[in-house]
Amino acid sequence: MSRKPMVRPGGRSARVQEAVHTAVRELQEEVGRSELTVPLVATRAGVTPSTIYRRWGDLQELLSDVAVEHLRPDTPPPSRGHLSADLRGWAEQFIEEMSSPVGRTYIRDALLGHPDGDNAARCSAYAAEQIEVMLARAAERGEDAPDVETVLDRVVAPMMYRILFRPGDLTAPYAHRLVRELLEGPGTR
Amino acid sequence: MSRKPMVRPGGRSARVQEAVHTAVRELQEEVGRSELTVPLVATRAGVTPSTIYRRWGDLQELLSDVAVEHLRPDTPPPSRGHLSADLRGWAEQFIEEMSSPVGRTYIRDALLGHPDGDNAARCSAYAAEQIEVMLARAAERGEDAPDVETVLDRVVAPMMYRILFRPGDLTAPYAHRLVRELLEGPGTR
Numbered sequence: 310m311s312r313k314p315m316v317r318p319g320g321r322s323a324r325v326q327e328a329v330h331t332a333v334r335e336l337q338e339e340v341g342r343s344e345l346t347v348p349l350v351a352t353r354a355g356v357t358p359s360t361i362y363r364r365w366g367d368l369q370e371l372l373s374d375v376a377v378e379h380l381r382p383d384t385p386p387p388s389r390g391h392l393s394a395d396l397r398g399w400a401e402q403f404i405e406e407m408s409s410p411v412g413r414t415y416i417r418d419a420l421l422g423h424p425d426g427d428n429a430a431r432c433s434a435y436a437a438e439q440i441e442v443m444l445a446r447a448a449e450r451g452e453d454a455p456d457v458e459t460v461l462d463r464v465v466a467p468m469m470y471r472i473l474f475r476p477g478d479l480t481a482p483y484a485h486r487l488v489r490e491l492l493e494g495p496g497t498r
Numbered sequence: 499m500s501r502k503p504m505v506r507p508g509g510r511s512a513r514v515q516e517a518v519h520t521a522v523r524e525l526q527e528e529v530g531r532s533e534l535t536v537p538l539v540a541t542r543a544g545v546t547p548s549t550i551y552r553r554w555g556d557l558q559e560l561l562s563d564v565a566v567e568h569l570r571p572d573t574p575p576p577s578r579g580h581l582s583a584d585l586r587g588w589a590e591q592f593i594e595e596m597s598s599p600v601g602r603t604y605i606r607d608a609l610l611g612h613p614d615g616d617n618a619a620r621c622s623a624y625a626a627e628q629i630e631v632m633l634a635r636a637a638e639r640g641e642d643a644p645d646v647e648t649v650l651d652r653v654v655a656p657m658m659y660r661i662l663f664r665p666g667d668l669t670a671p672y673a674h675r676l677v678r679e680l681l682e683g684p685g686t687r
Contacts, residue, residue: 417609417610429662433664458667461664462656467652467656470650470658470659473609473658474618475650478647
């Protein structure tokens with residue numbers, strides 16, 4: 310299956326992407342996602358269906374792209390003066406958002422993108438970027454800090470694993486415990 | 499969406515399930531999964547399409563059920579005389595199987611089951627059962643051992659997170675390092 314790479318901002322491509330994404334978001338709220346079709350999205354966005362097929366391949370790939378955009382953080386994590394407080398606050402918000410019904414739907418859609426595509430990897434890259442901001446602040450303050458891959462393994466991965474495969478203990482105290490065990494454990498450098 | 503619970507072994511239900519699962523597996527190899535349809539599977543399995551719709555709801559749910567069956571371990575993990583060796587061997591096999599193209603397809607299909615269903619949770623339950631066997635052996639030998647949820651958080655979750663979201667470092671040494679850090683770290687009880 311040959312697909313065009315995702316467009317970069319600017320120009321007609323970016324305007325089409327914005328119009329199509331907006332159409333998907335609006336129609337999901339208005340008619341529900343099970344009623345979505347490529348022609349319906351195209352009409353709302355003011356483009357032809359073939360424009361959508363050419364760029365995204367199919368509806369599933371489009372929904373995956375829209376979901377990943379939803380999962381992109383708007384702002385860097387707030388600074389709370391210490392790495393443990395930064396990570397605790399971030400992990401608490403992450404588990405709350407991602408384990409909500411809306412969050413689960415976005416994660417699921419993101420994973421439904423083409424297996425050779427990079428939609429799922431973009432989700433992980435967003436989390437890694439947020440973590441890197443907090444680790445860089447810790448380094449500026451002279452605090453000891455683990456590396457980003459260790460934070461992904463010890464904090465993000467367990468939350469995401471439970472959201473996808475083992476729902477139950479998806480609470481702020483669980484997120485806090487993961488951060489505490491990360492910072493007190495042998496992974497800390 | 500109302501669906502019948504998955505059947506238990508024995509009787510006509512079990513025979514239908516076995517015939518339908520076998521038909522899916524054969525047809526996936528013969529015609530490829532993109533060509534699969536419920537009528538095609540029904541014909542091969544010798545049942546009516548409505549039997550399949552009634553029990554599974556749709557093709558996606560059927561593929562998810564078949565995938566989870568594939569992910570069910572056939573045998574308990576081999577005993578290697580010590581918990582660290584048992585877990586290392588098991589994690590190494592897990593990462594090798596699950597990160598293969600076939601393994602990824604099964605995980606993806608399992609996650610594609612109905613969001614309110616238990617297909618994804620069954621995958622996690624299989625891993626937990628295997629780990630519990632190893633932990634019980636360790637307890638019999640008088641070894642210190644973490645609990646099963648800690649092993650899931652520290653060994654299974656990072657592997658699965660990277661398989662789904664962050665492909666790259668999916669090697670046996672990575673699996674071994676997760677086990678070493680689990681057993682040497684503060685999570686050990």
